[in-house]
Amino acid sequence: MYKFKNVYLKDWYTIVGPLESKSNLKNYNQTINDYYYGEKTFEKAEIKMQNNVLDNLLEKNSPELIIGSDLLNQLIISNMSLKNRNIPYLGLYSACASSVGALITLSSMIDSHKIKEGLFITSAHNLTAEKQYRFPVEYGSPKPIRSTFTTTASVGIVLTNKKTSYKIVNGTIGCVVDSYLKDTSNMGGVMAIGAAHTCLRHFKETNTSPNDYDLILSGDLGKAGENIFKELMKRENFILKNYKDAGTLIYQNKDYSGGSGPAVLPLVFLSNIINNKKYKRILLLATGSLHSPTLVNQKNTIPTITHALTIEVIK
Amino acid sequence: MNKEEYLSIVKKYTPKENKIKNYFYAFLVGGLIGFSGELIKKIIICLFNISAKDASSWTSLLVILITCICTGLGFFDNLVSKYKSGLFIPTTGFAHSIMSSSLDYKKDGLITGLGSNIFKLAGSVILYGLISAFIMGIIKVIINV
Structure with a gap:
């Protein structure tokens, strides 16, 4: 267990997919209406989702370190969306546990005064994940009721050392x-x-x-x-x-x-x-x-x- | 926690599939496709006055075409999730598996994407189909000798 003295959540931005926008979620910043999101492939659509989150968060915040995570091999989505942004970046993979893993890493960096502000970005796209982990998208293989459905969304969180709520x-x-x-x-x-x-x-x-x-x-x-x-x-x-x-x-x-x-x-x-x-x-x-x-x-x-x-x- | 104990907890809380319902749907939908295939065959025989063997080939081609169009238009996968594996009876399932793989990988390039992945799911059907045909052929030769 690691204790943190001076780490706060500053800002966040969320984009959700078509199914998620009609779900039980209450507040989200943006929704995409189709899985292509105006791009030619699902992978590019996921990169665009992350890019949108990053663009929105970087307007108001200036993180000194970004930790990115997604489900695809070699963390390709985060690697691509961080391209040419000129901000130090670290890719982290713990599958669906990445979010908290990254937040703990950023918190330690902030708490030990190495950075003042850090950003965590993650995303998942149902169809890119299906393609990599299971069957081709259009195959629609029958799923048992015990299975879960990969949520299409991208979330960015900014942590800071300045006090917030x-x-x-x-x-x-x-x-x-x-x-x-x-x-x-x-x-x-x-x-x-x-x-x-x-x-x-x-x-x-x-x-x-x-x-x-x-x-x-x-x-x-x-x-x-x-x-x-x-x-x-x-x-x-x-x-x-x-x-x-x-x-x-x-x-x-x-x-x-x-x-x-x-x-x-x-x-x-x-x-x-x-x-x-x-x-x-x-x-x-x-x-x-x-x-x-x-x-x-x-x-x-x-x-x-x-x-x-x-x-x-x-x- | 040891392995057996954990597996028994998982088994206890994992929801069970309604197998009877799935069997029933698969039987009904699979049978319906088989029935419509037979119907198409009979219609072809009547309309074009060709032999039953030729009509079977034309029926298969027609079923493949219809399946590929349905997959391409993007609603065959919805039907599969609804009516389960009844739709996977050989001809439709085979066409659908090839079509869905090719749709998925066409943007990765004609050789590296489509070419190398088109038989991703159908490959095992082809391989083991050929092997069993080979073995059956040998058995037939032996019996005939």
């Missing part, structure tokens, strides 16, 4: 845990064990319990993973009453288990949770499934990681 209190970087599963459709089942591992460590190291938080928000466990996570925590004598899952919250559609991707947690947190006066102290658990189609085809079980971050809303 949103304070980053502490964070725990997770360990890679074996899920014992080989089923790439059951992402909730894969990630729940990692979520429990980091959550228990975070409680122990910060000497807190679930009741110390107004909300515990996990990333993209979905309905199935949510119940597995609760059961795992219950076995360690932690009853989670104030717990929600961002992936379950996001969609109204009941055909799949929920939303997934690195953008889900920051998106739901920034659009629905942060301005809700009910929540003063929030624990974010970004869950990530570190699977690669190659290793799964070679009959390996899927590793998983979860990073945790506590944020306080001061008002």
Whole structure:
């Protein structure tokens, strides 16, 4: 666990896809109406989404370091959108857990006075992710109800050392845990064990319990993973009453288990949770499934990681 | 937590598929496609006065054409998500898999994209289809000897 004294959330910008704009999300800055977003390929559309977020945030902020993350091989989306921007950049991959991983890294840099302001950018595009991890886009392979749906969105967050209403209190970087599963459709089942591992460590190291938080928000466990996570925590004598899952919250559609991707947690947190006066102290658990189609085809079980971050809303 | 314990928790909370419903849809939709294929064949025989063998080939070609157009226009995948694997009976599924792969990779270049990825899904059908045809052929020769 790492404690931070002087790190605050300064600004953010969110772009959501066509399905997400009709979902349960309340506030977002911009929406795209089609998956091509005026570009020739889905990859270029995702780059354009990140570019739009960056353009909007860099107008008002001047970060000294940008950490980028996305789901595609070699982090191509972030690499491309940061091209020629002349700002130091670091690519970070923890799959869907990248958001909190990057925020902890930026917070440490700010807290140790190496930088004054840092920016985190992430994105996911349902169709680029499907193409890389599963089947061709138009194939439309039938999906089981336990599967999750990659959320199309791009989110940028600016952290600063100047005081604002949103304070980053502490964070725990997770360990890679074996899920014992080989089923790439059951992402909730894969990630729940990692979520429990980091959550228990975070409680122990910060000497807190679930009741110390107004909300515990996990990333993209979905309905199935949510119940597995609760059961795992219950076995360690932690009853989670104030717990929600961002992936379950996001969609109204009941055909799949929920939303997934690195953008889900920051998106739901920034659009629905942060301005809700009910929540003063929030624990974010970004869950990530570190699977690669190659290793799964070679009959390996899927590793998983979860990073945790506590944020306080001061008002 | 040990492996068996975790797997049993995962099994307990993972939602179960409604297999009976999926089987029923697959049976109905697959059967309907087979039925319409047969209907097209009969119509071709009546209209153009050709042999049943030729009519079968024309029917296959027609089904492939219709599937490819549906995939290209972008609604075959929606039908697949709705009616599940009934739509994947050989001719339609094969055409759809080739068409969807080629649509996905056409922008990556004619050789590096489309050429090398067009049989991404259909490749295994072709390979194992050929192997089983070869084995069956040998068995047939042995039996006939």
